């Protein structure tokens with residue numbers, strides 16, 4: 001049956017209204033002070049270990065919503081909004097009561113994912129130099145670090161993160177946090193970390209978190225982690 005003019009008009013009105021929804025929603029969230037940087041590589045750069053669709057959804061939807069919600073939480077709190085993110089997170093107890101939880105969840109989410117995209121890359125070389133020595137000294141070697149890290153990630157109930165923290169002397173330690181919490185909330189520094197929320201792995205690994213944790217080591221960007229290690233010792237590592 002040919003479409004009547006009335007139906008056509010109704011269909012185009014629907015399309016226009018449908019298309020307008022995301023733009024309207026985006027216009028509701030303030031544009032700053034925090035921004036979502038693009039991924040530093042293509043969505044498929046980490047395949048087959050992390051699939052392209054997961055990267056697209058994880059960055060463009062999940063991380064984007066943390067940024068939008070953080071900006072919304074801070075919109076009436078100019079003094080807090082003027083601080084760098086690591087200071088906001090270290091000063092959570094001083095944040096306004098009515099937005100503290102939103103800042104914790106979404107500021108933590110923004111910091112964690114900003115770090116996460118950086119410390120991954122297409123498979124490359126293993127750690128070397130000073131970083132490899134620190135891993136040997138503090139964990140007894142890369143294999144021990146990996147098995148302890150994977151065990152910690154497997155033990156974490158529900159959603160959260162596994163981190164390796166680094167202090168100003170370059171000492172490394174393993175830490176897990178629930179939800180979007182981060183060692184930045186304890187004024188510590190994160191060398192690298194892995195996201196064990198199901199959204200990070202479900203499309204490829206479903207319930208097999210252990211397989212994801214094991215495969216993830218293939219995409220750790222060790223040269224970037226070494227840069228972060230040097231920055232931590234120099235006192236210039238923030239997120």
Ligand code: MN3
Pocket residue numbers: 058062113195197199200
């Ligand atoms: Mn995530």
